[in-house]
Amino acid sequence: MNPIANPEQAVAHQSAEEILDWARSQFGSRATFACSFGAEDMVLLDMLSRAARGDGQDIRVFTLDTGRLFPETYDLMQEAHEKYAIPIHVVAPDTKELEELISNGGPNLFYSSVENRKACCNVRKVHPLSRALTGAEAWVVGLRRDQSAERSTVEKLSRDSSQGGIWKICPLADWSWNDVLRYVKEHDVPINRLHAQGFPSIGCAPCTRAVKPGEDPRSGRWWWETGAKECGLHPATHARAATGAATH
Ligand code: SF4
Numbered sequence: 524m525n526p527i528a529n530p531e532q533a534v535a536h537q538s539a540e541e542i543l544d545w546a547r548s549q550f551g552s553r554a555t556f557a558c559s560f561g562a563e564d565m566v567l568l569d570m571l572s573r574a575a576r577g578d579g580q581d582i583r584v585f586t587l588d589t590g591r592l593f594p595e596t597y598d599l600m601q602e603a604h605e606k607y608a609i610p611i612h613v614v615a616p617d618t619k620e621l622e623e624l625i626s627n628g629g630p631n632l633f634y635s636s637v638e639n640r641k642a643c644c645n646v647r648k649v650h651p652l653s654r655a656l657t658g659a660e661a662w663v664v665g666l667r668r669d670q671s672a673e674r675s676t677v678e679k680l681s682r683d684s685s686q687g688g689i690w691k692i693c694p695l696a697d698w699s700w701n702d703v704l705r706y707v708k709e710h711d712v713p714i715n716r717l718h719a720q721g722f723p724s725i726g727c728a729p730c731t732r733a734v735k736p737g738e739d740p741r742s743g744r745w746w747w748e749t750g751a752k753e754c755g756l757h758p759a760t761h762a763r764a765a766t767g768a769a770t771h
Pocket residue numbers: 589591633640641643644645647648726727729730754
C-alpha cells in the first residue's frame with residue numbers, strides 16, 4: 524500500500540483496532556509489537572490475534588525476557604503461548620554482556636546506584652530491544668498517557684528518534700485503565716495475577732513492588748530511586764513528526 528500523507532493526523536482519532544489495521548496495511552511484518560505481558564499488551568495481543576491472517580504479513584510479536592521477571596509473568600507468557608495462535612518471539616540478553624555485568628557488579632547491582640541500575644536495564648532490556656527492532660519500520664507498544672507524567676504526551680503515532688526514526692505506534696494512548704479492564708472482561712483476555720495484588724505496572728521482580736490505591740501507577744518501579752520511572756525503552760521521544768511517509 525502507498526504511504527499516506529500526514530498519517531499522524533489520520534490515526535489521531537482512530538480506534539485501537541483501526542490503528543492496528545492501518546499499521547498492518549502500511550507495514551505488514553515490517554512492523555513489530557513489543558509485548559511485555561502487561562494488561563495493555565495483552566489487549567493488543569488479543570486484538571492482533573483476532574485480526575491475524577497467518578499469511579506472513581502480520582505484525583510480528585516479540586517479548587524481552589530479561590531473565591528477572593516475576594513467576595506470574597512467566598505463567599502468563601505460557602498461557603498466552605497456548606491461547607493465541609500468533610507466534611511470540613522471545614529476545615534474551617546477550618550472554619557475554621550478561622556474564623560481564625553480573626561478574627562485575629553482582630546479580631543485584633541495580634540497588635547500589637542509578638548508574639548500575641541503568642547498566643542492568645541496558646544489558647537486559649535496551650540492547651535486546653535494539654536487536655529486536657533491527658530492520659523494523661515501525662513498532663507497536665502499549666503506552667497510555669495516564670500511566671505517568673512522563674507518558675502524558677504520548678502520541679498514537681510518532682517518529683522514534685531513539686530507534687533510528689522508525690514509527691512508534693501507541694494504539695492505546697488515549698485509553699484509561701478502566702478502558703483496559705473493560706476490554707479484558709469483554710473479551711476474556713488473560714492478565715497477570717499481580718494486577719489484582721496492587722501492581723498496575725509490572726516489570727522485573729527485584730525492581731517492582733505493589734503501590735497503594737491512588738499512588739502513581741509507576742511509583743512501584745525502581746521505588747528506591749527518585750525522578751522519572753523509565754528504563755530506557757521509552758525515552759521522551761513522543762513528539763509529532765512534521766511530515767509523514769510511512770517508511771524509514
Ligand atoms: S528492571 Fe531491574 S532487573 Fe530489570 S533490567 Fe532493569 S535494573 Fe535489571
